[in-house]
Each structure stands twice: as structure tokens, then as C-alpha cells.
Amino acid sequence: MSRKVIELFYDVVSPYAWLGFEVLCRYRNVWNMELKLRPALLGRVIEATGNKSPAMVPNKAQYMITDLDRLASYMNVPVCQPSHAFEVMFIKGSLPAMRFITAVAEKEKDGDHLLENVSREVWKRIWSTDQDICEPASLSEAGLKAGLSSSEVEELLGLAKSQPVKDKLKQTIQEAINYEAFGLPLIVCHVDGKPQVFFGSDRFELMAHCIGEKWLGPQPFKPTSNL
Amino acid sequence: MSRKVIELFYDVVSPYAWLGFEVLCRYRNVWNMELKLRPALLGRVIEATGNKSPAMVPNKAQYMITDLDRLASYMNVPVCQPSHAFEVMFIKGSLPAMRFITAVAEKEKDGDHLLENVSREVWKRIWSTDQDICEPASLSEAGLKAGLSSSEVEELLGLAKSQPVKDKLKQTIQEAINYEAFGLPLIVCHVDGKPQVFFGSDRFELMAHCIGEKWLGPQPFKPTSNL
Numbered sequence: 001m002s003r004k005v006i007e008l009f010y011d012v013v014s015p016y017a018w019l020g021f022e023v024l025c026r027y028r029n030v031w032n033m034e035l036k037l038r039p040a041l042l043g044r045v046i047e048a049t050g051n052k053s054p055a056m057v058p059n060k061a062q063y064m065i066t067d068l069d070r071l072a073s074y075m076n077v078p079v080c081q082p083s084h085a086f087e088v089m090f091i092k093g094s095l096p097a098m099r100f101i102t103a104v105a106e107k108e109k110d111g112d113h114l115l116e117n118v119s120r121e122v123w124k125r126i127w128s129t130d131q132d133i134c135e136p137a138s139l140s141e142a143g144l145k146a147g148l149s150s151s152e153v154e155e156l157l158g159l160a161k162s163q164p165v166k167d168k169l170k171q172t173i174q175e176a177i178n179y180e181a182f183g184l185p186l187i188v189c190h191v192d193g194k195p196q197v198f199f200g201s202d203r204f205e206l207m208a209h210c211i212g213e214k215w216l217g218p219q220p221f222k223p224t225s226n227l
Numbered sequence: 228m229s230r231k232v233i234e235l236f237y238d239v240v241s242p243y244a245w246l247g248f249e250v251l252c253r254y255r256n257v258w259n260m261e262l263k264l265r266p267a268l269l270g271r272v273i274e275a276t277g278n279k280s281p282a283m284v285p286n287k288a289q290y291m292i293t294d295l296d297r298l299a300s301y302m303n304v305p306v307c308q309p310s311h312a313f314e315v316m317f318i319k320g321s322l323p324a325m326r327f328i329t330a331v332a333e334k335e336k337d338g339d340h341l342l343e344n345v346s347r348e349v350w351k352r353i354w355s356t357d358q359d360i361c362e363p364a365s366l367s368e369a370g371l372k373a374g375l376s377s378s379e380v381e382e383l384l385g386l387a388k389s390q391p392v393k394d395k396l397k398q399t400i401q402e403a404i405n406y407e408a409f410g411l412p413l414i415v416c417h418v419d420g421k422p423q424v425f426f427g428s429d430r431f432e433l434m435a436h437c438i439g440e441k442w443l444g445p446q447p448f449k450p451t452s453n454l
Contacts, residue, residue: 050285051284051286051287052279057277057278057409058276059276059278060409063407063409066424070433074433074436180286180290182284197293203429217432
């Protein structure tokens with residue numbers, strides 16, 4: 001069986017994307033798969049496809065608060081609903097954060113260990129500890145917590161404003177749109193050369209069935225052998 | 228442990244509601260629960276809460292076709308995507324069908340065997356065999372297939388136009404809205420006197436966790452004993 005490639009298009013502004021990110025990171029060594037983290041931008045995807053934020057419908061926004069609480073607890077991801085998140089969602093936007101994360105992805109040559117850690121640290125700030133993610137100092141703190149040095153963080157903050165990184169983010173957004181995204185997270189499973197696209201973080205059981213893997217819940221056992 | 232009451236607010240215009248309906252009917256004898264089928268009207272819920280049909284966003288509509296195909300196969304419900312469904316969704320509406328189904332619910336005194344069967348037969352027409360569900364003759368056919376006699380069907384078609392049935396449907400819609408519905412299906416689990424509300428047909432694993440039951444997938448084994 002050839003290794004499946006699973007791409008996760010995400011934006012830290014989405015708490016559902018965080019849930020999907022943690023679950024897929026946990027399944028890295030459970031499923032026969034290579035995970036590709038694809039930092040993108042939710043706002044642009046929504047804008048480009050004529051969708052609107054689910055949070056614009058009051059009952060839906062209210063439901064999402066309950067839904068997220070329950071999912072966070074069940075999936076063991078420390079999502080809570082802090083005030084900064086709403087400021088980022090509706091006023092400031094996540095563009096600087098996603099450019100910074102894209103810069104990390106571009107700079108990291110060997111694997112995506114740093115990309116994973118930095119993404120998680122930024123998510124923690126906005127969706128768990130209620131801290132800003134828009135200012136350079138905030139992204140710097142997240143980078144340091146993720147294991148980068150001060151000089152690396154400085155370099156990445158500069159790189160985040162460069163044309164190649166801006167272009168790379170645009171290109172990733174376009175790739176998501178080419179998969180007919182209308183929101184994020186978008187999970188694209190490449191099995192036998194065919195992409196299978198799943199929107200959201202609530203299709204893992206179905207996804208496992210479709211790609212011939214086993215769903216063991218959001219907190220799978222870590223196998224100690226290949227058996 | 229007291230028996231849980233699970234209410235399913237649904238409209239036959241929604242294929243996702245059909246999936247949820249079949250799964251809950253299968254779990255009737257697996258979970259310690261009493262299922263209450265609550266025929267409502269999706270259009271009114273959407274209208275009343277400022278939501279819009281997901282099918283209005285082209286990429287989302289396209290995704291739903293794929294999503295439904297995969298879910299139908301995985302859940303073993305014969306949903307396909309016939310032309311009548313779109314006519315009902317966007318032009319004719321499901322009001323006469325849901326009034327007819329409400330009449331069945333009102334007339335049935337002992338259990339909801341007929342309500343279940345009639346709902347399923349109407350769903351089959353619109354979402355599987357590509358047949359009309361708007362004309363009285365169509366609802367009549369569905370009723371006969373569900374085990375009603377010709378005279379019962381005649382009576383129910385009359386009853387469907389009566390004020391008490393119109394009022395009952397309105398009341399059910401209002402109950403769904405009181406649970407902060409923004410769409411259907413809406414599943415309300417009453418456990419220890421507290422309602423837990425789940426939207427859609429993709430939260431069964433989470434729901435099981437929240438209500439203290441076990442999720443065995445969309446096609447659970449039927450237990451042969453209480454062990």
C-alpha cells in the first residue's frame with residue numbers, strides 16, 4: 001500500500017481547523033499517511049466563493065459556541081472562546097499571522113516540525129489563552145514558545161512581509177479554491193492518485209472509511225508496533 | 228438510568244435529515260432511548276433565523292453532492308440526487324408534504340410506526356426514486372406504500388388541510404426555533420432534564436459521548452440480549 005498524502009488547508013482564525021489539525025497530527029503515526037500542513041486564509045476563501053461566515057447568523061453563532069465547547073472537551077483540545085478571537089475574526093483579520101506561518105513553512109527545509117509547533121502556539125493564543133495574534137510582538141512570542149531563536153523569529157517576521165511569502169500564501173489559497181473550497185479547514189486526501197476533499201473537522205469517521213483506514217476516535221491509541 | 232428522550236426535528240426536503248432519521252431509528256433498540264419524531268419545515272426555520280440555504284453557495288452545493296454520495300454509501304441509505312428534489316427545494320416547497328406527515332403524526336395514537344413509515348416513503352420518493360412529493364396523488368402513493376388504507380389516506384389528505392394540523396406544524400417549527408435551530412435536522416437529547424441540542428447528522432459520535440451511550444457507527448449491531 002502506497003503512503004497516502006493528506007493535505008490540511010487551514011487558518012488559525014478557525015477553531016474547527018485547530019480541532020482538525022490536532023486530530024490529523026495525532027493520526028500521523030496511526031494511519032499510513034504523510035500529513036502536509038497548508039497554511040491558507042479563511043477570509044479570502046469565503047470572499048472568493050460567495051460564502052459568508054457562519055457566525056453571521058445569530059442562532060448559528062450561538063450553536064457554534066456550544067458545539068465547540070463539547071467538541072473541544074471530547075477531542076481534548078483546549079479551545080475556549082476568548083474575546084481576541086472575535087476581534088481577529090471580525091475586525092483585524094488573520095493575514096499577518098498566516099503570512100508569518102507561511103514564512104515558517106517556506107523557511108523550514110526538513111519536515112514541518114516548526115510549522116506544526118508555531119501553528120499550534122498561535123492557535124493557543126487566539127483560541128485558548130486569549131492573547132493577541134496580530135502584532136509582531138505576539139507572533140514573536142508564539143515563535144519563541146515553538147522553539148525558534150530570537151534571531152530566527154526576527155528573520156521570519158521580515159520574511160513574512162516579502163513578496164515571495166505573500167505570493168506563496170496566495171498560491172495556497174488558490175489551490176484550496178481549486179479544490180472547490182468554500183471555507184476552511186479543507187482536508188484533501190490523495191489516494192491512488194485521486195483527491196478526495198472533505199470540508200470541516202467532522203468527517204473523520206467517513207474519511208477513514210473512504211481512504212481505507214480505521215477511525216479510532218479523536219484520541220487514537222498510539223501503536224507500539226506495526227501490527 | 229432513566230430512559231433518554233431524543234427528539235428529531237426534520238423535513239423530508241433535507242437528505243441530511245433522512246440520514247439522521249435512519250441512524251436514530253436504527254439506534255432505537257441500541258441506546259436506552261425513546262425517539263420522538265417531530266415533523267417540521269426547513270424553509271420556515273431558515274427564514275425565521277436569517278440563515279440561507281447552503282445550496283446557494285455554488286462550491287458548497289457542489290461539495291454537498293459529493294458529501295451526500297459518500298455519506299449515503301457509508302450509512303447505507305439510498306440517497307441519490309434526483310431532479311425533483313431540486314424542484315421541491317427551490318420552487319414548490321415541502322409544505323404540503325410536511326402537513327400530510329403532521330396529519331399522520333396527529334392521527335396515530337399508538338406509537339409512531341406509521342409516522343416513521345410514511346416519512347421514509349416520502350423521503351424515498353424525493354431523494355431516491357425521483358418522484359414528485361407535492362401532489363396529493365404522490366402523497367397518497369407514499370401513504371399506501373407505508374401501509375395505510377385508501378380511506379385512511381383520503382382522510383389524512385383532508386386532515387392535512389385542517390387548521391389544527393396547520394397549527395400543529397407551526398407549533399413544532401416554533402419549538403425547533405425555541406431550541407435555537409437555524410436549520411434542520413435538529414436533534415434534541417433530553418438527559419437528566421436538560422436538553423442538549425445537535426444540528427445536522429454529523430454529530431452522532433459526539434452525541435453518544437455527551438449522553439453516555441456508545442457510538443457503533445451508522446449501522447450498529449443489533450444486540451440480541453441486554454448484555
